[in-house]
Amino acid sequence: MVFLNLISLLFIVGVSPAVGQLTNDVRHSNACKRFKLQSTMSSDLATSHSQLPILFNSANDYIQREAPIAQAGLLANIGPKGSQASGAAPGIVIASPSTSNPNYLYSWTRDAALVFKTIVDHYTSSASKDSSESEFRTLIDDYAYAQSQLQEVENPSGNIATGGLGEPKFNIDMTAFQGSWGRPQRDGPALRVITLITYANWLLDHSNASHAKTLWPTIQLDLDYVADNWNKTGFDLWEEISSSSFWTTATQHRALRQGATLAKDLDQEDSLTQKYSTQADNALCFLQSYWNADASYITSNTGGGRSGIDANSVLASIHTFDPSAGCDATTFQPCSDKALSNLKIYVDSFRGIYAINKGFAQREAVATGRYPEDVYMEGNPWYLTTFAVAEQLYDSLSVWDAQGSLQITLISLPFFQQFSADVQTGDYKSDTEAYEELTSGIRAFADDFITINGRYTPDNGSLAEQYKKDNGEPTSARDLTWSYASAITAFLAYDGVVPLPWGAQGLQIRTNSDGHCMANPGPMSEIVFKIEKNTVFGENVYIAGSIGQLGNWDPAHAVKLDPKDYPYWSMQIEVPASTTFSYKYIIQDENSDSITWENDPNHEVTSSPEGQSSTVSDTWHN
Numbered sequence: 003m004v005f006l007n008l009i010s011l012l013f014i015v016g017v018s019p020a021v022g023q024l025t026n027d028v029r030h031s032n033a034c035k036r037f038k039l040q041s042t043m044s045s046d047l048a049t050s051h052s053q054l055p056i057l058f059n060s061a062n063d064y065i066q067r068e069a070p071i072a073q074a075g076l077l078a079n080i081g082p083k084g085s086q087a088s089g090a091a092p093g094i095v096i097a098s099p100s101t102s103n104p105n106y107l108y109s110w111t112r113d114a115a116l117v118f119k120t121i122v123d124h125y126t127s128s129a130s131k132d133s134s135e136s137e138f139r140t141l142i143d144d145y146a147y148a149q150s151q152l153q154e155v156e157n158p159s160g161n162i163a164t165g166g167l168g169e170p171k172f173n174i175d176m177t178a179f180q181g182s183w184g185r186p187q188r189d190g191p192a193l194r195v196i197t198l199i200t201y202a203n204w205l206l207d208h209s210n211a212s213h214a215k216t217l218w219p220t221i222q223l224d225l226d227y228v229a230d231n232w233n234k235t236g237f238d239l240w241e242e243i244s245s246s247s248f249w250t251t252a253t254q255h256r257a258l259r260q261g262a263t264l265a266k267d268l269d270q271e272d273s274l275t276q277k278y279s280t281q282a283d284n285a286l287c288f289l290q291s292y293w294n295a296d297a298s299y300i301t302s303n304t305g306g307g308r309s310g311i312d313a314n315s316v317l318a319s320i321h322t323f324d325p326s327a328g329c330d331a332t333t334f335q336p337c338s339d340k341a342l343s344n345l346k347i348y349v350d351s352f353r354g355i356y357a358i359n360k361g362f363a364q365r366e367a368v369a370t371g372r373y374p375e376d377v378y379m380e381g382n383p384w385y386l387t388t389f390a391v392a393e394q395l396y397d398s399l400s401v402w403d404a405q406g407s408l409q410i411t412l413i414s415l416p417f418f419q420q421f422s423a424d425v426q427t428g429d430y431k432s433d434t435e436a437y438e439e440l441t442s443g444i445r446a447f448a449d450d451f452i453t454i455n456g457r458y459t460p461d462n463g464s465l466a467e468q469y470k471k472d473n474g475e476p477t478s479a480r481d482l483t484w485s486y487a488s489a490i491t492a493f494l495a496y497d498g499v500v501p502l503p504w505g506a507q508g509l510q511i512r513t514n515s516d517g518h519c520m521a522n523p524g525p526m527s528e529i530v531f532k533i534e535k536n537t538v539f540g541e542n543v544y545i546a547g548s549i550g551q552l553g554n555w556d557p558a559h560a561v562k563l564d565p566k567d568y569p570y571w572s573m574q575i576e577v578p579a580s581t582t583f584s585y586k587y588i589i590q591d592e593n594s595d596s597i598t599w600e601n602d603p604n605h606e607v608t609s610s611p612e613g614q615s616s617t618v619s620d621t622w623h624n
């Protein structure tokens with residue numbers, strides 16, 4: 003009961019019809035009434051909590067104490083009223099009030115979007131909407147407005163049309179940050195879109211289409227950025243490596259899926275929905291390539307020269323959790339065999355490198371950090387990564403309980419063997435002893451990640467970015483907003499609360515006959531084709547060629563030219579950069595369906611380097 007009182011203070015995520023069954027099944031008894039969320043917008047953190055003991059016997063004890071502090075800490079870092087955020091514009095999230103070593107008094111697009119996702123989830127799902135709730139609504143509207151303004155701020159990554167949306171951080175008065183930095187970071191627009199679409203969907207469900215439509219221009223700018231740039235490299239979420247990155251691709255994929263659905267719901271042109279879903283298919287296909295089948299983990303970055311074992315992948319799994327997708331490995335759902343194997347390898351990589359982790363047995367929880375090779379601030383455990391491990395495990399337990407079984411494959415076997423040494427691959431129904439043994443072991447394991455963070459949380463409950471690997475003292479930025487958000491989402495997962503589905507259910511990977519991603523283009527450049535050709539009414543000029551963009555020589559997938567300067571026909575398309583390919587012009591007659599190919603030889607051209615453009619003027623081969 004005490005716990006339920008506590009949870010009432012937390013952001014309570016509601017239940018959509020699609021997951022109602024699941025959520026009802028998995029929640030612990032929720033019969034108790036829910037309490038109103040306290041309005042803590044100007045609360046001061048270091049209040050009466052400091053007398054409380056710092057050692058916790060259970061995750062539950064810690065969560066009870068920490069949940070309201072995390073909520074207050076999160077809200078204190080949002081302008082204009084947050085007690086730690088003076089000078090921040092309305093709806094602007096500061097990363098931390100720390101102004102030196104490190105100076106985090108900036109607003110990162112990533113941190114802000116993740117923080118507002120927890121607020122939107124809370125607001126859109128809490129049972130009662132009374133006046134204290136309207137403060138959250140105001141905050142969300144402030145956030146949406148501030149982000150629409152930030153999109154327009156010209157910055158070192160570009161302007162609104164030339165890549166400025168990929169800028170990672172801004173000053174808290176919403177001016178551009180001009181210093182050198184790892185830019186662009188392409189997860190920002192994707193995460194922002196996920197947060198804004200969650201809000202827009204709620205508005206649509208609550209007869210407020212007109213308000214949802216006001217969000218669309220901001221959402222569309224981000225979606226177009228993601229659709230046009232997801233296959234380009236950029237800095238990872240830790241702002242260090244410029245390459246492709248699992249977290250970035252996974253969140254981009256989710257954004258595009260949700261964008262395709264919203265575009266339709268808001269009656270946008272079909273071509274937009276198509277563009278977003280085509281690019282979502284491509285991103286999903288590319289996402290598979292991060293899986294390292296030999297070593298059974300997700301290689302988080304394609305560059306950087308590290309092992310690739312990284313919280314990047316664990317965070318991606320929990321932030322793209324869709325309870326309706328079950329344990330699907332295509333989208334690396336938390337309970338998928340791939341994500342569980344990856345989780346074990348990730349956790350184990352920190353056992354030997356932090357002094358505070360010494361002496362723990364293999365199946366015991368330990369503090370985790372960003373990645374084992376990390377040297378930032380000497381390379382320490384982070385609160386948000388250790389919470390993420392617990393969250394992935396709780397999410398998994400929720401899904402298994404809802405589906406009434408769990409499956410062990412060869413890929414996930416080592417993960418499960420931690421909890422039952424001689425367990426074998428197979429399906430375990432929830433009424434079997436093995437299921438009981440495994441899930442209670444996994445729940446205890448998850449709880450221990452919570453209590454580890456609890457052990458290293460100071461008396462006043464504040465959460466910095468990191469704690470020292472040698473003695474567990476908090477270090478780096480104090481009161482990190484993202485740390486608080488990560489505590490809240492982990493605590494909700496502890497209580498079996500699952501998020502709304504976003505469209506991950508039943509997705510297929512679209513590959514061509516060679517098993518390659520269909521139209522997964524890699525670096526692209528533009529090319530303009532021009533040809534002079536007299537035709538008769540009903541005839542059109544097309545190009546068929548040796549690359550996917552030109553239909554792989556299949557006239558049914560050839561690309562039509564535009565006769566706007568007749569008798570000159572032209573078209574501009576994106577093709578793989580610095581690539582030589584051949585093609586031919588063909589004439590298709592609309593009336594007779596007949597096709598006329600020009601004579602040999604094929605035309606051949608080499609496209610420009612990435613991002614550049616070229617023009618070819620051809621003559622028809624008679």
Ligand code: NOJ
Nearest residue numbers: 104239240241242378379
């Ligand atoms: C600051 C970044 O925020 C952090 O992620 C990174 O590790 C350090 N710079 C070092 O590059």
Ligand code: NOJ
Nearest residue numbers: 097110112113239240241
């Ligand atoms: C450094 C982290 O690496 C990065 O992910 C984060 O956005 C910033 N700090 C701000 O919290």
